[in-house]
Each structure stands twice: as structure tokens, then as C-alpha cells.
Amino acid sequence: MTTADDARADTFAKLLARNAAVRGDRPAFRHKDLGIWQTWTWAEVYNIVRALALGLSRLGLKRGDTIAIVGANRPKLYWSVMAAQALGAVPVPVYADAVADELAYVLAHAEVRFAAVQDQEQVDKILSVSEALPHLEQIAYDEPRGLREYDHTRLHPLDEVIADGRAALAQDPGLDAWLDREIAAGRGTDSSIMLYTSGTTGRSKGVLLSAGRSIQAASDTVAFDRLTDRDEVLAYLPLAWVGDHYLNYAQGLVAGFCTACPESTETAMQDLKEIGPTFYFAPPRVFEAMLTRVMIRMEDAGALKRKMFHYFIDVAKRYGEKILNGEPVPLGGRLLYGLGELLVYGPLKNVLGFSRVRTAYTAGEAIGPELFSFYRSLGLNLKQLYGQTEAFLYVTAQPDGQIRPDTVGPAMTNVAIRIAEDGEVQFKSPGMFVGYFKDPEKTAEALTEDGFVKTGDAGFFDADGHLKIIDRAKDVGRLADGSLFPPKYIENKLKFFPNIKEAVAFGDGRDCVTCFVNIDLTAVGNWAERNNVSYASYQELAGHPLVYDMIEKHVDAVNRSLAREPQMAGAQIKRFLILHKELDADDGELTRTQKVRRRFIAERYAPLIDAFYTGATEADISTEVTFEDGRKGVISARVKIRDMNTYPAEREEKAA
Amino acid sequence: MRAPGSNAGVAAGDVLLAVENVSLRFGGVKAITDVSFDIRKGEIRAIIGPNGAGKTSMLNVINGFYHPQEGRITFKGRTRSRMRPYVAASQGIARTFQNVALFKGMTTLDNIMAGRTLKMKRGFFWQMLRHGPALAEEIEHRRQVEEIIDFLEIEHIRKVPVGRLPYGLQKRVELGRALAMEPELLLLDEPMAGMNLEEKEDMCRFILDVNNQFGTTIALIEHDMGVVMDLSDRVVVLEYGRKIADGVPDEVKRDQKVIDAYLGVAH
Numbered sequence: 001m002t003t004a005d006d007a008r009a010d011t012f013a014k015l016l017a018r019n020a021a022v023r024g025d026r027p028a029f030r031h032k033d034l035g036i037w038q039t040w041t042w043a044e045v046y047n048i049v050r051a052l053a054l055g056l057s058r059l060g061l062k063r064g065d066t067i068a069i070v071g072a073n074r075p076k077l078y079w080s081v082m083a084a085q086a087l088g089a090v091p092v093p094v095y096a097d098a099v100a101d102e103l104a105y106v107l108a109h110a111e112v113r114f115a116a117v118q119d120q121e122q123v124d125k126i127l128s129v130s131e132a133l134p135h136l137e138q139i140a141y142d143e144p145r146g147l148r149e150y151d152h153t154r155l156h157p158l159d160e161v162i163a164d165g166r167a168a169l170a171q172d173p174g175l176d177a178w179l180d181r182e183i184a185a186g187r188g189t190d191s192s193i194m195l196y197t198s199g200t201t202g203r204s205k206g207v208l209l210s211a212g213r214s215i216q217a218a219s220d221t222v223a224f225d226r227l228t229d230r231d232e233v234l235a236y237l238p239l240a241w242v243g244d245h246y247l248n249y250a251q252g253l254v255a256g257f258c259t260a261c262p263e264s265t266e267t268a269m270q271d272l273k274e275i276g277p278t279f280y281f282a283p284p285r286v287f288e289a290m291l292t293r294v295m296i297r298m299e300d301a302g303a304l305k306r307k308m309f310h311y312f313i314d315v316a317k318r319y320g321e322k323i324l325n326g327e328p329v330p331l332g333g334r335l336l337y338g339l340g341e342l343l344v345y346g347p348l349k350n351v352l353g354f355s356r357v358r359t360a361y362t363a364g365e366a367i368g369p370e371l372f373s374f375y376r377s378l379g380l381n382l383k384q385l386y387g388q389t390e391a392f393l394y395v396t397a398q399p400d401g402q403i404r405p406d407t408v409g410p411a412m413t414n415v416a417i418r419i420a421e422d423g424e425v426q427f428k429s430p431g432m433f434v435g436y437f438k439d440p441e442k443t444a445e446a447l448t449e450d451g452f453v454k455t456g457d458a459g460f461f462d463a464d465g466h467l468k469i470i471d472r473a474k475d476v477g478r479l480a481d482g483s484l485f486p487p488k489y490i491e492n493k494l495k496f497f498p499n500i501k502e503a504v505a506f507g508d509g510r511d512c513v514t515c516f517v518n519i520d521l522t523a524v525g526n527w528a529e530r531n532n533v534s535y536a537s538y539q540e541l542a543g544h545p546l547v548y549d550m551i552e553k554h555v556d557a558v559n560r561s562l563a564r565e566p567q568m569a570g571a572q573i574k575r576f577l578i579l580h581k582e583l584d585a586d587d588g589e590l591t592r593t594q595k596v597r598r599r600f601i602a603e604r605y606a607p608l609i610d611a612f613y614t615g616a617t618e619a620d621i622s623t624e625v626t627f628e629d630g631r632k633g634v635i636s637a638r639v640k641i642r643d644m645n646t647y648p649a650e651r652e653e654k655a656a
Numbered sequence: 657m658r659a660p661g662s663n664a665g666v667a668a669g670d671v672l673l674a675v676e677n678v679s680l681r682f683g684g685v686k687a688i689t690d691v692s693f694d695i696r697k698g699e700i701r702a703i704i705g706p707n708g709a710g711k712t713s714m715l716n717v718i719n720g721f722y723h724p725q726e727g728r729i730t731f732k733g734r735t736r737s738r739m740r741p742y743v744a745a746s747q748g749i750a751r752t753f754q755n756v757a758l759f760k761g762m763t764t765l766d767n768i769m770a771g772r773t774l775k776m777k778r779g780f781f782w783q784m785l786r787h788g789p790a791l792a793e794e795i796e797h798r799r800q801v802e803e804i805i806d807f808l809e810i811e812h813i814r815k816v817p818v819g820r821l822p823y824g825l826q827k828r829v830e831l832g833r834a835l836a837m838e839p840e841l842l843l844l845d846e847p848m849a850g851m852n853l854e855e856k857e858d859m860c861r862f863i864l865d866v867n868n869q870f871g872t873t874i875a876l877i878e879h880d881m882g883v884v885m886d887l888s889d890r891v892v893v894l895e896y897g898r899k900i901a902d903g904v905p906d907e908v909k910r911d912q913k914v915i916d917a918y919l920g921v922a923h
Contacts, residue, residue: 034802035814145807146865266812 010188011211013086015253017183020046023229023256029075032263032271042256045079048162050179053083055165056114059138059156063088066110066194070094070103071118073235073261076142076158078249080116085192085211086183092194092206093240096122104129106196110206110437111135116158119143123155188212194437195242195389206437207389217392217431218250220413224397225359229256231278236268246393247281272353280360284367287375290352312340320377325401345378354380361385361397368496369405376403384408386469390446390453392431396467407466417467418452423484424473425459426452458486460567475598477508483570485513487598490571493561497554498523502583504596505573506609512574514612516605517551518583539580539637548642551578555644569649575612576644580637586626608639617641672697672873673718673841678727680713687713688724689897695841700867701875702884705894706917711877712754714894715843718875719751720744732840746774750839752830754846760819764829767818768804771836772797804832808862824855831862842866844876848883856880860887885909893917
């Protein structure tokens with residue numbers, strides 16, 4: 001293709017053709033196989049994708065069909081996505097760990113006629129629900145192992161599909177031209193992918209995205225983070241998640257960078273170190289787990305190494321972020337930091353696979369300010385973004401140099417954001433979705449009359465124009481005096497203290513905010529050991545006056561920080577108590593993904609909440625618990641309640 | 657779990673190993689008394705029995721570790737009287753042990769590589785130089801070992817010393833080392849002992865896959881009855897060193913002697 005077509009590459013297949021022409025010998029994909037990294041260039045990938053597209057079309061795949069993609073991040077699955085898009089079919093990636101029922105729902109709802117899957121596990125899952133899938137005709141698989149004795153009338157190894165396409169191309173030169181026409185026939189308005197939402201609220205919905213919009217959005221962010229074909233990513237996030245499809249697939253095709261696929265899910269961390277990506281994304285819990293692992297390993301290190309580590313981490317805390325933000329730092333500090341880079345930060349980043357990272361993002365939930373600062377102080381350019389499947393990911397992102405732990409940054413290029421009267425964040429973005437598949441009603445519900453997408457999240461802009469997300473809009477309440485009550489915002493502030501594992505705030509329609517606190521047994525237990533506090537059980541430790549004193553300090557700190565934010569000052573915590581037992585998914589208090597089930601907890605601990613608002617200083621509670629072996633028992637306790645000071649709202653807004 | 661009789665067709669009449677009237681004594685203790693059975697090519701053969709029935713002794717006889725006082729063992733049509741374990745190994749018999757027997761300080765990769773020792777052609781001198789033909793040979797062996805690592809899904813522990821691995825994974829590595837010999841007959845001594853349910857399911861799948869994909873004949877000792885009945889094509893039952901039953905799982909399950917001796921008396 002000529003460069004004139006370049007600007008008009010409005011489908012992913014055209015982008016692939018462009019990459020093959022412009023940077024044909026640059027690496028496009030890597031995959032570690034049999035212990036060795038295999039690499040495919042853009043020209044090779046284009047070649048394979050053409051053969052695969054033809055092979056799939058010979059099996060019957062045609063424009064407008066849907067094809068399920070199920071499995072881990074494998075090059076052949078990405079290529080299946082490309083091949084389907086080249087033919088004008090719509091790929092529907094499905095979470096590889098979805099149970100058969102979920103899989104059946106999505107495949108049936110999307111009316112897929114084809115499926116490209118990773119291995120026997122996925123084939124078995126699909127076959128087990130094949131009665132529910134009347135549309136499904138053919139299944140292609142990547143990994144032949146264990147499938148030898150299966151009935152192969154509807155089952156094909158992807159390698160054979162590719163070989164078949166290749167053979168056909170070799171025999172009939174007309175097919176090449178036919179493929180070119182198919183690719184050229186693609187329009188930017190075509191649906192390019194359907195991503196199913198996770199379905200935490202009801203059945204999951206199929207979010208349809210169009211090729212042109214997706215590419216426009218990806219072009220904006222590629223420019224925003226200055227990504228080029230010299231960049232490299234490790235694709236370890238689920239294929240079916242918008243993050244992977246956006247960050248790796250769409251940006252990869254737009255910028256022409258290389259996507260490396262890990263050897264297996266378990267080796268991702270090791271592969272990260274070997275590849276040394278330049279662009280990286282991970283949810284906060286991954287960063288947290290990494291930090292914990294580093295800290296544990298440092299505890300086991302020799303005394304000298306440990307001292308050096310802690311000394312230089314302190315140095316990084318003082319100067320690291322300032323240096324990264326380009327703020328003035330004394331020469332001595334710079335020199336010391338340089339030495340630290342040589343001795344500690346460099347090797348540490350190397351172990352974590354961050355040596356070459358230019359841009360790293362985190363999103364999905366609030367990240368603890370300390371955690372966030374830790375990585376930034378090491379020199380990792382970690383930033384936050386806020387996004388949604390409906391936006392094709394980006395709504396806001398932090399530009400380099402304007403990083404704060406508690407905001408998600410200003411609107412991304414070409415994105416319009418407004419805050420509705422009830423505090424809900426609404427946006428219009430280049431990549432926004434076309435609609436929910438077969439669900440015009442839900443589509444209408446998600447959009448405002450003037451075409452903005454309702455996020456369902458409540459937030460506000462701070463003085464610098466950075467968006468701050470506080471909670472799900474439906475969870476945000478009001479106190480009796482009308483001031484805002486965002487429970488999760490308060491709880492997150494509490495949970496950033498390592499001693500606090502979980503917190504549940506109450507206050508909607510009441511006259512003050514109150515809060516349950518769950519202590520973190522590891523952190524508080526450790527503290528107890530160091531301070532000679534003896535205890536026999538969780539319950540005893542949780543009720544210990546010294547523990548109460550410690551938590552009181554944390555709650556006080558949260559109140560001070562809330563007082564500094566004009567919108568939040570009214571939501572300071574008046575009374576709190578430490579629960580006598582850990583909230584547990586087995587007791588229905590948390591979801592399986594460890595989110596608190598607010599309403600259920602409010603019912604279960606109603607006597608405690610009553611005590612909060614009647615002014616009692618302690619209350620009796622007995623709850624049924626389920627032990628790990630399934631037995632049930634009853635725990636009763638008398639729980640103390642503490643009163644807190646609140647602070648007047650500070651009125652020192654920036655003169656912006 | 658497997659297509660019924662998938663191996664029976666190929667294996668019909670094709671005896672890979674025959675044990676005939678074997679008796680083994682340690683001084684006055686009779687470990688095995690006059691036992692005969694055969695293992696057909698391509699099948700999964702289980703040896704079961706209560707504790708002390710002589711199962712492990714039987715495996716030790718088959719791979720030449722013990723030498724029976726009476727009886728004959730025929731492997732691939734060749735009858736042998738006395739044989740050393742390494743001869744058995746070079747003829748294509750590999751085994752794993754009841755208590756994992758790996759080189760604890762060596763990595764998974766090196767342990768499995770050790771399984772290929774018999775396949776290495778170059779002598780000590782060349783290996784020491786690690787050049788030319790020895791290097792080419794090592795690359796080829798490494799490729800084979802990587803296939804096994806991929807097969808057993810242990811990529812993530814490739815470079816971890818096995819002493820640091822949990823028991824279930826050590827068992828998998830041991831299976832890997834046995835597979836590295838590309839055996840014709842694979843002897844597994846309680847491959848699932850001490851595993852949790854998930855590890856057992858994984859191991860079952862690997863055993864079936866080995867049998868299915870490489871066509872390896874497998875003889876295994878196992879205590880988990882569910883596993884034995886699911887996995888094996890035929891079962892031989894020992895009690896006090898004697899054979900009390902032999903047949904397909906369903907037959908054996910119904911055999912009164914077996915029920916009495918091993919599965920507990922049913923009413």
C-alpha cells in the first residue's frame with residue numbers, strides 16, 4: 001500500500017497491511033515456545049494472517065459473522081482476530097477462565113458460528129455446552145495436545161487452517177486479489193470487535209466497537225504517550241478485557257510495536273523480566289503484590305544489603321519523584337539518587353522487568369498513595385488512567401509531569417467530559433462504543449439524549465482540572481444535612497493504611513458518618529509482637545485498647561485529609577468500631593472478588609449500627625460464621641465504639 | 657475419561673512384557689510367590705493390593721533391581737534371568753519412585769536432562785569441551801527436554817531447584833525425567849500419593865496424555881481406587897505376594913476375592 005492510503009487506514013486489516021509494507025522486517029509478535037523466544041515480523045504476520053483468513057473463509061467464515069476467541073495471549077489467537085477482521089467478521093474474545101455456563105451464554109448471545117480456541121480445555125468446555133449453541137459450526141484450536149482422538153468433523157488445528165489457506169493461495173493466484181478486495185471492502189464504520197462486560201451487575205453485555213473509532217482513539221493515545229515501532233509490550237492481560245485489546249492490540253497495530261506473548265500464565269513475571277517491555281499496564285493489586293514480594297525477599301537478605309536497600313529507598317522517597325517530575329533537587333540529592341540508581345533502583349527494576357519501561361499505567365481501582373509513590377520514586381513513570389469498555393478504554397489519563405496519586409488526570413485528547421447534576425461522570429470520546437449487541441434498550445439507557453455516555457461513576461474535577469473518581473454513582477449518598485457521602489472514597493482512604501484490611505462506612509440519610517474497621521492480622525499482629533502486646537485470638541487483638549488507639553490515629557488522619565477537600569469535609573467519620581471478626585466471603589460479607597457487600601453487612605450487623613446512632617459506647621453482637629471445613633458456629637462479642645474529632649473544612653482552594 | 661478400548665485393538669496379543677511364575681524371597685520372607693501376568697503394548701496396567709502385598713517388589717523385579725529366585729521375565733520377546741537396572745533402562749524401561757528420588761539441588765531442567773544421559777552419544781571428553789558435536793547433541797537433547805517441560809506444563813519452574821518445589825510438582829518433575837528416557841514401558845510407583853485432588857486430576861491427565869500421545873505403555877501402582885478404575889485398561893491384584901485377580905477394572909471390582917481382601921467386605 002502507498003503512504004497515501006496510510007492516513008486512511010480505517011480498519012485493523014488495512015493497518016496490518018500498512019505495517020507489513022512500511023516496517024515489514026520489524027518484529028510484530030514474540031512468543032516463548034520450548035524455552036526460546038520466537039519472533040515474527042510484520043511481513044510474516046501479514047502473510048500468515050492472509051493465509052488464515054483464506055483458510056477460515058474456506059471453512060465458511062464470511063462478512064458479518066461472529067467468531068469467538070477463547071484462550072490465553074497466544075500469537076495465533078491474535079492472528080485469528082486479525083484474520084476475522086480482514087474478512088469483515090467480528091471477533092468476540094471470551095475470558096479463558098469463564099466457566100462453561102458463562103461461555104455458553106456469551107457464545108449463544110453473540111450467535112457465533114466459529115470459535116478459535118487455545119487448547120483441549122476450551123474445546124471441552126465448548127463441546128460440553130454445544131446443545132446451547134445452535135449457531136456454532138466450526139472450532140479451530142491452537143494446541144493439539146490431547147485432542148487427537150476427538151471427532152474432527154467440526155474441529156480443526158489452526159496450523160492446518162493456515163496451511164490450507166496457504167495451499168489455496170499457491171494454487172489460485174486470483175485468491176490474492178480476492179483477499180485484497182475483501183480487506184479493501186472494510187469500512188471504518190464496521191464493527192471491529194465485540195467485548196463482553198464482566199457482568200458484575202446482571203448479565204454481561206456485548207459492547208460493539210467500530211474499527212474507525214477504535215483506531216482514532218488508539219492514534220490519540222499513541223501520540224499522547226509517544227509510542228513508536230521501537231516499543232515493546234508483554235501481553236499478559238486477558239484477551240477479552242478491553243485493556244488488552246486496546247493497549248496491546250489496537251495500539252500495537254497503530255504504532256507498529258511488538259507484542260510479546262508469555263510462555264504460560266505462570267511464567268508471565270519471568271517473561272516480563274526477559275522481554276523488558278517499554279510500555280506496561282497492571283492493576284494496583286499487581287503492583288502491591290510485587291512490592292510485598294520485594295519486601296519479603298529483602299527481609300531474608302543479608303544485613304548489609306538490607307541496610308543499603310532501606311537507606312536508598314529513603315533517598316528515593318525524598319528525591320525520586322521530584323526528579324521524575326522535573327522539579328528542582330539539590331545537587332547532593334541528585335548524586336545520592338544516582339548512586340542509588342546504580343546500587344539499588346536499577347537492579348530492582350531489572351528484577352521486576354521495569355528496566356526499559358517508559359510509560360506504565362495502572363487503573364481499575366484506587367491505588368494507595370504510598371504504593372504509587374514507591375514505584376514513581378524508583379524512577380518508574382507510573383501513571384493513572386480512567387476508562388471503560390464503553391469508551392474503548394481511555395477517558396482520562398495523566399500526562400507526564402502532572403501526576404497525582406489521588407486523581408486520574410485530565411480528559412484524554414478529543415474526549416469531552418462533564419459532570420451531571422447528580423455528580424455522575426459523563427463523556428463523549430473518539431473510541432466510544434456503537435451500542436450493546438442486540439440490546440437497544442440498554443444502549444439507550446447508557447447514553448444521554450445528546451449522546452454522552454453515562455459512566456455510572458461519581459466524580460468531580462479538582463482545581464487543576466484533574467478528574468477525581470469517588471465512587472459508583474448509585475452508592476454515593478447524602479447525609480441528613482445534605483452533604484455528600486461517598487462510602488468507597490472514605491473506605492479507600494482507610495484501607496491505604498496497612499493496618500486496616502477492610503472498612504465499611506455508613507451514613508446515607510443519617511446525621512453523621514460512622515465506620516466499621518477490620519484490622520489486618522498480619523500487619524497488626526506484627527505490630528503487636530514488636531510492642532509486646534499479647535493476644536490469643538483475632539477477636540482479642542481487635543478489641544485491644546492499644547489497637548483501638550492506633551486505629552483512632554488512622555481515622556483521625558483520614559478526617560484531616562477529608563477536611564482538606566471542600567466537597568468531602570462533611571463526610572468525616574464521627575464514630576468507629578473495630579469488628580470482632582474478619583469479613584469473609586464464606587459468610588457472604590464479601591463477594592468472591594473481595595468487595596464488601598454493603599447492604600448485607602448493614603443487615604447482619606444492624607445492632608452495631610443502631611448503637612452508632614443511639615450514642616452507646618459499646619454494643620453486643622453475635623454472628624453466625626462458617627468455618628473453612630464448612631461447619632458453622634456463633635461468635636459473640638461486646639464491641640467498643642470510639643468517638644472522633646472532626647475538623648472544619650479548609651477553604652484554601654488553589655487560585656486557579 | 658478415555659474412549660473405551662482405545663488401546664485394546666492395537667494391543668491385542670502383542671505382549672510387551674511377560675512375568676511368568678515369579679517368586680522372590682528375602683531370606684525367609686516371601687515377597688512374591690508364583691506370580692504371572694503380562695503387560696500389553698500401549699495399555700495402562702495397574703497393580704493394586706493392600707500394604708505389603710508385594711507391589712513395589714514387583715516393580716523392582718521388572719526393572720531389574722531385584723532378582724527373583726524363580727520364574728522368568730520376558731521383555732520385548734527376550735527372556736532374561738539376571739539383569740541390572742541400567743540394562744533395563746537402556747532397553748526402554750523407566751520408572752518413578754514412591755518417595756520422590758530427584759537431585760534436590762539441581763533445577764527442574766537439569767533433573768529432566770539427567771533422564772537423557774543414556775541417550776547421549778558423545779564421551780566425557782567432548783562433553784567437557786562442550787563444542788562441536790557435543791554442543792549440537794546438547795541442543796537436540798535440550799529441545800527434547802523442553803518438549804517434556806511444555807507437555808507437563810512446568811515452564812514456570814524450569815530453573816527452580818527441585819528441593820524448593822512442593823511435593824506435587826516434584827512428582828511431576830520425576831515423571832518428566834522418566835519421560836526423557838523415551839521409555840517403551842513406564843513404571844509409576846504411586847504417582848498420586850500425597851497429592852491433593854487438583855494435583856491428582858492433573859497427574860491423571862498427564863498419564864492419559866503420555867499414553868495417548870506417545871503410545872507409552874504404563875504400569876502403575878496406586879492406592880486411590882477411583883483413579884485406578886478410571887485410568888487403567890487392566891488391573892492385576894496382589895495379596896500377600898500372590899496374584900488373586902487379573903482383568904478389566906469392572907471384572908476386578910466385582911471379584912469376591914478382591915472385595916474381601918482389599919476393598920473391604922461388602923454387604
